[in-house]
Amino acid sequence: MFLRSNTFISIVLNKVMAPSNKKSGSTARGKDNPSRKKLKASSARWMERQQKDPYVKAANQHGYRSRAAYKLIELDKKFKIFRPGQTVLDLGAAPGSWTQVAVECVQPKPDGSSGVISVDVSPITPIRGAITMEMDFLSSGAASEISKILPRQLDVVLSDMAAPSTGHRQTDALRVNVLCETALEFAMEVLAPGGTFVAKVLKIGAEQHLVEQMKMNFKLVRHAKPPASRKESSESYVVALGYRL
């Protein structure tokens, strides 16, 4: 059986290396260190932005793990992605707000015939109605590990995967687009006819060939920048509807 309601299942496939506790040299710790001051200033800016952000407030009120929940809610409102009874794969799911939204929308069945599978390289605190898997989706064997637990073809594949920023726009975009490409390849193996693929891309132009590939395999492909996605962020989403097997 695929998903059992009231069951929390966490499959830990890859132990992620714990971050090193090694401290940098003594100069880096000095009070007057310029990079420390810079860091303080950027943390203060981040705090201020979080406090003013209506999506952060709403996420806190509704119990979503992050403001990112509203990006998916807005995409769903526009493209009608979810229906009760569906099976969904959520790639790059931590901390879990997209999974929370997907679970609310598909309403996992007690017989396990619908639900959400959530994958991330970081751990995801269990979410009722979802199977959580800790693994690097780019690692060899990831696709077959996920395929092993799929009960049937999927209705929706989501990818909000993003590698940590290097600060170099082109490099970041290429890394996100590789994640999107890998997710698309997998989606085309596991989606049912008529299925939906939603993925984050960083727009630099290089994502164009991905969009072309989607257009060949889906009835409708659209770019979308949901209002909850920050204007200053170059992220946007590609929504591909109606998978043609």
Ligand SMILES: C[S@@+](CC[C@H](N)C(=O)[O-])C[C@H]1O[C@@H](n2cnc3c(N)ncnc32)[C@H](O)[C@@H]1O
């Ligand atoms: C923007 S966050 C996702 C937020 C999530 N959608 C939510 O609503 O909570 C991007 C996620 O992609 C994950 N990620 C990046 N590279 C990955 C990889 N190779 N395999 C699995 N997850 C990855 C990161 O660990 C991070 O948690």
